[in-house]
Amino acid sequence: MKKLIIILSAIGAAYSLQGCKMKSTGAVVEGDAASKVYVAPGKYDEFYNFVSGGFSGQVSVYGLPSGRLLKVIPVFSVNPENGYGFSEESKPMLTTTSGFVPWDDEHHLALSQTNGEQDGRWLFANANNTPRVARIDLTTFKTVEILEIPNSGGNHSSPFITENTEYVIAGTRFAVPLGDKDVAINSYKENFKSTASFINVDKTTGKMNIAFQIALPGMDLDLSRAGKGPSHGWFFFSTYNTEQANTLLEVNASQKDKDFIVAVNWKKAEEYVKAGKGIKMKARHTHNTWNDETHSASSTMNEEVLVLDPNELKDMVYMIPCPKSPHGCDVDPSGEYIVGSGKLAALIPVFSFQKFTKAIADKNFEGDYHGIPVVKYEAALHGEVQKPGLGPLHTEFDGKGNAYTSFFLSSEIVKWSIKDVKVLDRVPTYYSIGHLCVPGGDTKKPWGKYVIAYNKITKDRYLPTGPELAQSAQLYDISGDKMQLILDYPTIGEPHYAQAIPASVIKDRSAKIYDINKNHHQYVTLGEKNAKVIRSGNRVDIYMTAIRSHLTPDNIEGVNVGDEVYFHVTNLEQDWDVPHGFAIKHANNAELLVMPGETVTLKFVPDRTGIYPFYCTDFCSALHQEMQGYLRVSAKGSNTPLKFSTGETTPAVATK
Amino acid sequence: MWRIDLAAPQYPGGLTMTIWINDVKGDVDVINGLNHYIGMQTIHKEDFKEFIYLPIAMMSFMGLGVLLIFWNRKTGYYIWTAIFAVIGLLSFYDFYKWEYDYGHNLDPNAPIQVPGMAYQPPLIGYKKMLNFEVLSQPHIAGWFFIATGVILVTISFYEWKKSKISLGK
Missing domain, CATH: 2.130.10.10 (YVTN repeat-like/Quinoprotein amine dehydrogenase)
Structure with missing residues (x-):
């Protein structure tokens, strides 16, 4: 009997200890909190x-x-x-x-x-x-x-x-x-x-x-x-x-x-x-x-x-x-x-x-x-x-x-x-x-x-x-x-x-776009017809445009290993929320996001020969996945002529 | 004169093209950008000779009106109304032809080609084209133009009836 009492009191003590648990800090939200923070979809x-x-x-x-x-x-x-x-x-x-x-x-x-x-x-x-x-x-x-x-x-x-x-x-x-x-x-x-x-x-x-x-x-x-x-x-x-x-x-x-x-x-x-x-x-x-x-x-x-x-x-x-x-x-x-x-x-x-x-x-x-x-x-x-x-x-x-x-x-x-x-x-x-x-x-x-x-x-x-x-x-x-x-x-x-x-x-x-007529970037390309590639020494400047859904030029040849290539990408769009992105394989820096009317430059120094794909990284349109191009990189000192084009099977010869 | 409104899920604020007597304004560049998917020609102010002819026609019409005040004959007024009606009908016909041309004369290499689909906007009224809803209607000047036509014709009709009655007497 005594044993039983001891056991019972032990259980009781354990139970009462359980009851003394520290108060949880969990739920203190009360009332209509949800309705106060609910901003319906589409509302500001x-x-x-x-x-x-x-x-x-x-x-x-x-x-x-x-x-x-x-x-x-x-x-x-x-x-x-x-x-x-x-x-x-x-x-x-x-x-x-x-x-x-x-x-x-x-x-x-x-x-x-x-x-x-x-x-x-x-x-x-x-x-x-x-x-x-x-x-x-x-x-x-x-x-x-x-x-x-x-x-x-x-x-x-x-x-x-x-x-x-x-x-x-x-x-x-x-x-x-x-x-x-x-x-x-x-x-x-x-x-x-x-x-x-x-x-x-x-x-x-x-x-x-x-x-x-x-x-x-x-x-x-x-x-x-x-x-x-x-x-x-x-x-x-x-x-x-x-x-x-x-x-x-x-x-x-x-x-x-x-x-x-x-x-x-x-x-x-x-x-x-x-x-x-x-x-x-x-x-x-x-x-x-x-x-x-x-x-x-x-x-x-x-x-x-x-x-x-x-x-x-x-x-x-x-x-x-x-x-x-x-x-x-x-x-x-x-x-x-x-x-x-x-x-x-x-x-x-x-x-x-x-x-x-x-x-x-x-x-x-x-x-x-x-x-x-x-x-x-x-x-x-x-x-x-x-x-x-x-x-x-x-x-x-x-x-x-x-x-x-x-x-x-x-x-x-x-x-x-x-x-x-x-x-x-x-x-x-x-x-x-x-x-x-x-x-x-x-x-x-x-x-x-x-x-x-x-x-x-x-x-x-x-x-x-x-x-x-x-x-x-x-x-x-x-x-x-x-x-x-x-x-x-x-x-x-x-x-x-x-x-x-x-x-x-x-x-x-809040601004929606940058006015392209006020774009005074040194390397702006105002219109696709002004897209070009210019070499001076081992520096190659690519004046590129982006508009749904192509980059101009999208075929570029005549770049050599070790050249300093500058992609100056101008987004020709003048419509709200249509940025374009730009990334090229093996570039050891980052991508660019280019807002409508803006020009942004990515520097890229290719370290090996080959064909380098580049593409738009910001889903811009139904044909975003088609917005891509190729850069051909030849060996150092090679004589591959500088060429660039978009939509042509025979590339145009670049101005030197 | 006229406005064409477009609405699509991606364009919550909608797009608007307004046609003036001598210009085309609004979201023309945006619409041109979108239209390249389906191979529609781009819209340029320079393509429309009407933007030169129409103002000349309207100015001449107004000039003629002033002259006719001095002439002060009913026949003159009838001719004047008839000219207005001809200008109006020709404009509508011309507008329709442009719309037909833009809607049907598509680039055969367009990225998106829907067999049997044409993109002619309505002359007046509502139409659903792919993801876009299109509403075409007169703008302020357009309503004035129409109202003017109605007034001119009504007066002509009234005057003609009156003169017939007086003749009958």
Whole structure:
């Protein structure tokens, strides 16, 4: 009997243990989520969502609320799929002072603004590893400009913009010695500087150039935001490693109780520049631009930048103490409140711009950081959000007085009210959210309908795909009091910051074709009758046309092994969505996709004799599979006459 | 004067060719591109002598109208109406002939050949041709042209009847 009791109680205990299982994080979707994200076939999404591609180096475009992937825009990485970085025309886009760089790490995006509102003209993107800023044209969804940033290491604090797109910012993550000096690493404190580059953007063309760099004391600059409204004229950077460690930052840069938010008065900086107070410094950097009429990029070298020293030029830079290694720094739609997010902090400080300027006026400083005045924490503080969660990172706004902060460690989004710094709601994210985005959530006029979480980890959220899993985004409806998860969708690369804009601002301006009458490419072929092959030395230029459903010429002879053959393919189509592709056997680069009215060049150096088939790679028509041709390659030094033709059995003799 | 609309699954917005008194506009290049599959000739403004004759004919017609005001005879008006009717009928006949020619005179080496298939667009009205639906109808000027014809003929008829009645008295 006793035995039985023991057995029974053992079973009971085991059963009750089962009952104590941890709660599953599985299904939290409730209500009519499906109907909120359902966009019927053939219907358009309400928002464009531009999402950074992280280590993919590209920018992806999703539709919201459906989460459908619409396009991947190649920006900092080569893209064999359409020839970006492989075509002769696009190679200069990825040229840097270190030559051609085929990859980068793309983290943050900024849509151009007018009066603090999205204007839908351009999208700016940063490259972390080889510091650069790119501009994407939103009529063609094409990268049209890339500017290299000198005196920078890890262009992470970028490309945030001012409210009229006066400046795009590029703050360095790594402090580095200016001018590529060769110094001891542990001489950080004396030799290393942190530059904040202010890139001027031309109002009409969008062309960028570095107006000036502010050489701040060595530290890691992190995410930054421009002031707006009353705080327009200021830029706020979060910083960490104000301990100035050059090794094991994990420990050494986490010592201080408070780091800073660096407040830069860029209007003041402009005055100093005007007054000639800047120092011209040798700092080579490339400037690459795309021309929609020549369908080609060109790369030019700039030799110097203008540097401003805040130790000499007073009243331009101030510091606000901010708890524990801040990562995010966000300015609310009114421009009055500045939210700092210490990634190791257990609270969120909210600063008041009014109080901050008053503290400066009253000289209410607690000291200085390498000569830069530090205002008293309490003097600039509006309030602290108490116990919001663990590891606050970034904050976006809904335009209704609420803020939404992402928490990496506690894996959640917390909604709180700015005025009284009270937590209103919290929802879990799956898992480990980094950035978040409310459409227009960084502007004066947010479209507070959704918040999107960009997560670092997915684990069990999707069908497993081996050790490397998808990264993901999650869409929450924030139109009510409670945030409601309504959709998961996987993303390309690793998503960091993103921007979303009402589709109506952009979609009607989207280009359908390139006007062939405006094609001023050096090697354009206007009409099939102008197709030709020209040899000069060992260079062979093939002026080729593509139109449904043939390439002209499609029989080419007289090319020898080792010749440098350039296929200049002009797509003669002037109809929407009729690109042609071009690929040739044994080419060791990529294919080309040629949009209607465009000319693109593939370089090919044949390494053996034979007949090389080439064909159209983009299914263009019912006779796409017939769109093909042959290149004959003869031995080096052979006298095969140069001939080309289409539709002839006896090839025509080429002009020499 | 006239418009021909084409619709196909791949062309959600449709294609339109508008025929002016002296030009042919709209998605002509796109239509030409498509027509090469079935061996139709390409449409070029230069091929149509009508684009020179028609404006001259219409201008002359209008000039004649002004002259006839001064002449101020009913007979003049009847002749004027008759000329308009002749121009109209000739234009329709000519238009039909062009359509017939484009629709039937096909390249024998065309990639797509459907035995017995012709691609003559309707003079007016709707027709389904392969994957395309075709709707041919007057454009604004065309309607004016037709309305003018109707008005002219009606007035002529009315006046003629009136004069017959007065003669009868």
